[in-house]
Each structure stands twice: as C-alpha cells, then as structure tokens.
Amino acid sequence: MLCSPTHAHERIGPGHVLAGRKVYIPPMAYSSARAFVSTLRLLGIEADLTPPSDARTRELAGKYLTGDECYPAKVTVGDFLKVIEAPDFDPQHTAFFMPTAEGPCRFGQYAPFMKKLLRDLGYPNTVIISPTSANSYSDLGNVARTFVRIAWRALVCGDVLQKFLLKTRPYELEPGATDRAYAAAVDDLCQTIEQGCTEPRCHLRRLVAALTRVRDRFRRVPAHYDPERPLIGVVGEIFCRLHTFSNDDMVRQLESYGAECWLSDISEWVWYTNAEQVRRLKLEGRIISFAMLANKLRARFQRADEHALLAPFREDFRGYEEPHDIRELLDLGEPYLPVWGVMGEMVLSTGKAAYLARKGADGVVDISPFTCMNGIVSEAIYPKLSRDYAGIPIRNFYFDGTQSDLDRDIGIYLELAHAYRQKKPFPRRYPPCFTV
Numbered sequence: 001m002l003c004s005p006t007h008a009h010e011r012i013g014p015g016h017v018l019a020g021r022k023v024y025i026p027p028m029a030y031s032s033a034r035a036f037v038s039t040l041r042l043l044g045i046e047a048d049l050t051p052p053s054d055a056r057t058r059e060l061a062g063k064y065l066t067g068d069e070c071y072p073a074k075v076t077v078g079d080f081l082k083v084i085e086a087p088d089f090d091p092q093h094t095a096f097f098m099p100t101a102e103g104p105c106r107f108g109q110y111a112p113f114m115k116k117l118l119r120d121l122g123y124p125n126t127v128i129i130s131p132t133s134a135n136s137y138s139d140l141g142n143v144a145r146t147f148v149r150i151a152w153r154a155l156v157c158g159d160v161l162q163k164f165l166l167k168t169r170p171y172e173l174e175p176g177a178t179d180r181a182y183a184a185a186v187d188d189l190c191q192t193i194e195q196g197c198t199e200p201r202c203h204l205r206r207l208v209a210a211l212t213r214v215r216d217r218f219r220r221v222p223a224h225y226d227p228e229r230p231l232i233g234v235v236g237e238i239f240c241r242l243h244t245f246s247n248d249d250m251v252r253q254l255e256s257y258g259a260e261c262w263l264s265d266i267s268e269w270v271w272y273t274n275a276e277q278v279r280r281l282k283l284e285g286r287i288i289s290f291a292m293l294a295n296k297l298r299a300r301f302q303r304a305d306e307h308a309l310l311a312p313f314r315e316d317f318r319g320y321e322e323p324h325d326i327r328e329l330l331d332l333g334e335p336y337l338p339v340w341g342v343m344g345e346m347v348l349s350t351g352k353a354a355y356l357a358r359k360g361a362d363g364v365v366d367i368s369p370f371t372c373m374n375g376i377v378s379e380a381i382y383p384k385l386s387r388d389y390a391g392i393p394i395r396n397f398y399f400d401g402t403q404s405d406l407d408r409d410i411g412i413y414l415e416l417a418h419a420y421r422q423k424k425p426f427p428r429r430y431p432p433c434f435t436v
Contacts, residue, residue, distance in 0.1 A: 010146050010198040011044035021095045021127060023047040024083050026076045028242040031165075031186050032158025032266050038193035039154045043143045047097075050079035053245035057082060058401050064117055071369035071400045072239035073110055075246050080114065084121070095127035146198050152270065152302050153207055154193060156309050159265035160211060161185050164218045164313070166251065167320060167431075170260040171223040181221050185214040204308055212312045219316075225434040230417045233356030234263045235349040236367035237374055240399055242266070247367050247399050253406055254365070257414045262320065262361060264352055267306070271326035272348055274299050279340055319359070319429035329355055335388075336381045345374040350381055357389040360428025363417035364392065370400035390425050393417055 012019055023040060027033030027049050040047035053075055061078030080096050083089060098111040111130045118126050161182060169178040192210040197203055232254055240246045241264065251261045274295060281292050310317070323329050330339045333351030345368075353364045366382070368375025375396055382394040393416035397406070 010143060012143055016142070017127060018045050018095055018129065021046065021093050023095045023097050023129065024050045024080065025097045026050050026079055028239050029158055029162055029266060030244075031161040031182070031189070032155050034186050034190050035154035035158045035193060036151060038190040039147070039151050041194050042150070042196065042198060043147060051082045051086075053079055053243070057245075060085070069113075070372055071246060072237070072243070073113070074401070075239075075243065076110060077114060077117070084123070091123040091126045095129050098128050098130055148298070149200065149301060149305070150193075150198060150203055153204070153305050153309065155266050155270065156306050157189055157207060157211060159267050160309065160313065161189065161214060162263065162265065163317065163320065164214065166261050166263055167316075168218050168221055168223060170229060170255045170258075171225045173222040173224060177221045178218070178223075181217050185217055188213055188217075204305065208308060208312065211309060215312050215316060223433070225430075227428075227430060227434050230259050230362035230414065230421055231360065231428060232259045232261050232414075232417060233353065233361040233364040234261050234367060235345075235352045235356075235364060236264075236378075236396075237345050237369055237372050238264075238266070238269055240369050240372075241367040246369075246401075247397070248406060250365070250367055250397065250406070253410055254414075257410050259414060259417070262356060262359075264348070265322070268322065268326070268329075268348060268352070269345075270302070272329075274302075275326050275330070276343065316431055316433070318431040320431070321359075323355060332358075336385055337377075342377075346377040346381075349374065349378045350385065353382065353385055353392075353394060354389065357392045357424075358426050360424065360426050361392070362421040362424065363413065364394045365413070366394065366396045368396065368398055370398040372398070390420070390423060392420055392424065 023045055025033055025037055025040075025047060033049055037047045037049060057075055057078035059078070060081040061074040064081070065074055065077065076098070083094070083096075084091075096114060098114055111128050115128050118124065118128070164185075165178060165182045168181070172178045189207075189210050192206050196206045234241055234251060234254075241250075244251070251263060254261055277295050278292070281287065281289065281295070286292055329348060329351030331351070332354040333339050333347055336350050337347055339347050339351070349366055353366075356364055364382075366375060366378055368378075375398060379396045382396070386392050386394050393413060395409075395413050397409070
C-alpha cells in the first residue's frame with residue numbers, strides 16, 4: 001500500500017506565525033535535534049540547527065549575561081547571538097525555538113530573557129517560539145496535533161541512534177567507522193522524515209523501515225565486543241549531559257579510558273513530564289477531566305509508537321533496556337528523595353543511578369552545570385545510594401566552560417569502577433554480539 005503525500009491541512013498555511021520564517025533549534029543530542037528539524041520541515045516550517053557551539057558562543061553570551069545564569073543558558077544564548085551576527089540574518093523572517101518550563105530551575109527564564117534581549121538589541125519582531133503541553137502547543141497552530149505525535153517519534157528515533165552509537169563505538173576495530181555509520185544513519189533518518197507523510201500509520205512504517213536500515217548499518221561496523229570493558233552510566237542535567245560542547249565531550253573521554261557509556265536520553269524526560277502532569281491534575285482534583293483523558297491518550301499512543309520503533313532492536317539492545325514505566329525510576333529514587341515533593345533532573349538522576357546499578361553498571365557519573373541545583377542535591381544523596389549498592393562509584397562532574405583538564409579525574413574514577421566491577425552484586429546482561 002502506497003503512502004499518500006502530506007495533506008495540505010497538515011502543513012502550516014500562509015497566515016501561520018512561522019510562515020516565511022526560519023526557525024533555529026538549539027541542539028542537545030545531535031541526532032534528536034536533526035530529527036526534530038526534519039519534523040518541522042515536514043510540516044512546511046523552514047528550520048535548521050543553530051551553528052555549532054565554540055569559543056565565540058561563550059564570548060557573545062558573556063557580553064549580555066551577568067554570570068549568575070547556568071551554563072546551558074550561556075551556550076544557548078551565545079549560539080542564538082551567532083545567528084544574529086551572521087551577515088544574512090533577517091530579523092523579520094527569523095524565529096528561535098526555546099522551550100520553557102515551570103518550577104525552580106533557571107531554565108524557565110531562558111525564553112523570557114531571550115525575548116527581552118531581542119527587544120534590547122532592536123529586533124522586537126524576531127519570534128521566540130515556546131510550544132509546551134501546558135499551552136496545548138498552540139504556538140504551532142493548525143499543525144499542533146500532528147506535531148505532537150511525529151515530534152515524539154523523531155525524538156525516540158534520535159535516542160535509538162545515539163544508543164547504538166555508544167554501544168558500538170568503544171568496540172570498533174576501525175577508528176572512526178562508528179561515527180561514519182552514525183552520520184549516515186542520521187542523514188537517512190532525516191531524509192525519511194522530510195520526504196515522508198504525516199498520516200500516522202504511513203509515517204510509522206517509513207520510520208521503522210529507516211531504523212531497520214540503521215540497525216543493519218551499525219551491525220556491519222567491524223567490532224570486537226569485549227565484556228571486560230566497564231559500563232559507566234551517565235545521568236545529570238539534560239542539556240549539559242547531552243550537549244557535547246558543554247561537557248567537553250565527556251562520553252568520548254570516558255571511552256578513551258576504556259569505558260562504555262550508557263547515556264540517559266531525552267525520552268526519559270518526556271515520560272517524567274507526563275507523570276508530573278498526572279500528579280498535578282490529581283492534586284487539583286481533576287482526576288476525571290479532559291486534561292487527564294488527553295494525558296492518558298497521549299501516553300498510550302507514545303508508548304505504542306515507542307514499542308514499534310524499538311522492535312527492530314530487541315536483540316541488539318538486550319541488557320540496555322530502559323524502564324518500561326517511568327514509575328520504576330521514581331520508585332527507585334523514593335528512598336532518597338520525596339519524588340512527588342521535588343521536581344527536576346535530581347529525581348531522575350537518583351532513580352536512574354539506582355536503575356543502572358541494578359542493570360550491572362560499573363559506575364555512574366553525573367554531568368551538570370556548575371551551581372546547578374539538581375546536581376548539588378543529587379551529589380548530597382549519592383553517598384548513601386552508593387553504600388546501598390555495594391559501593392558503586394558515583395562521581396559528579398560540573399561544567400561552566402572554564403574547567404581544567406579532566407584526564408586525572410577520569411583516570412582515578414575508572415580505577416574505582418574497575419575495582420567495583422570485581423565485587424558488584426548485580427551481573428550485567430549482554431546482547432548476542434558479546435562473547436561472554
């Protein structure tokens with residue numbers, strides 16, 4: 001059965017706020033960000049990633065920030081300012097994608113700050129778009145409903161590509177082969193999305209076919225899967241742990257010291273925000289409400305989509321399974337934090353550290369911006385969690401763009417991981433590619 005082309009009502013019209021504008025997306029995880037850009041393009045929205053972060057990013061942001069902001073704000077604002085300083089910048093036809101959130105984290109102030117900065121710089125007509133579930137993604141107008149589902153699928157696909165990258169690269173026999181496979185896989189996925197359809201079943205079939213090609217591409221990378229290599233879980237603040245520039249490519253540095261990394265992905269945060277919305281509705285006495293029904297239906301469709309997209313990788317990801325329900329992470333964190341009384345990455349980082357220990361990880365590192373509340377609270381809890389899991393080494397690494405060489409600290413940490421590996425109570429489960 002052939003897929004029908006994208007229908008006109010599933011693309012933005014000439015009166016849409018983003019019609020004629022180019023939307024810039026600040027990337028966290030590269031594959032997810034690229035897939036997200038392709039999703040917007042499928043809906044008729046011109047979109048691209050902000051320029052790669054570099055020293056100029058920090059230099060520009062430093063001119064307008066006070067220093068009290070967290071590092072992700074500095075990186076994001078700096079990259080937006082790089083777009084503005086480009087010779088072809090057109091303020092009337094540019095938009096910046098900046099999500100927002102409630103709660104104590106400073107992240108909720110990014111979008112208001114950027115709007116003020118644009119006004120101060122003389123660009124009041126440059127749009128900041130912040131679609132959220134709280135406003136029913138109304139910023140996206142007539143394509144909002146379609147966007148919610150296909151954007152979720154794009155993020156799941158991006159997580160899959162990243163997971164395959166990190167489980168393959170440490171074992172490659174030809175240096176650079178995995179990175180090349182990853183780059184080709186990202187291009188294949190994005191092309192599939194952009195040239196596809198928005199009808200749900202058609203869209204899902206095409207994505208599953210693309211991910212099957214991705215799986216086969218990674219399987220062809222020559223590799224020797226050595227079970228003696230330690231597995232290090234990576235948790236922490238979502239932007240800093242996923243954005244390689246912000247964390248000095250910490251995962252690759254750990255790999256250079258002989259480790260394999262299991263990096264917490266974006267999907268985890270989406271499941272957490274869904275659960276948090278349910279909690280709030282219950283507190284407001286809205287257990288029976290249209291909002292609760294919408295949340296439940298969305299979660300049901302998201303789970304079905306995730307299951308379908310992960311199906312080609314059932315054997316490849318054996319031993320790398322993420323929690324089936326976010327409640328599992330919250331329950332594991334409950335002895336250390338009142339998970340329904342606090343909010344943010346500290347809840348997930350604590351629960352995920354315990355989960356990774358149970359999956360046979362040999363250590364956990366927490367990557368957070370310097371002065372990050374989530375990182376500081378988690379760091380206070382990790383010693384007790386470590387004792388409860390036979391002394392699994394858990395180490396916080398803070399980043400603000402000024403840290404010194406990480407070599408010494410990583411080397412010492414990996415020695416602790418090797419020592420723990422000899423006594424850990426939870427054995428690791430391996431996929432078929434390993435010879436155990």
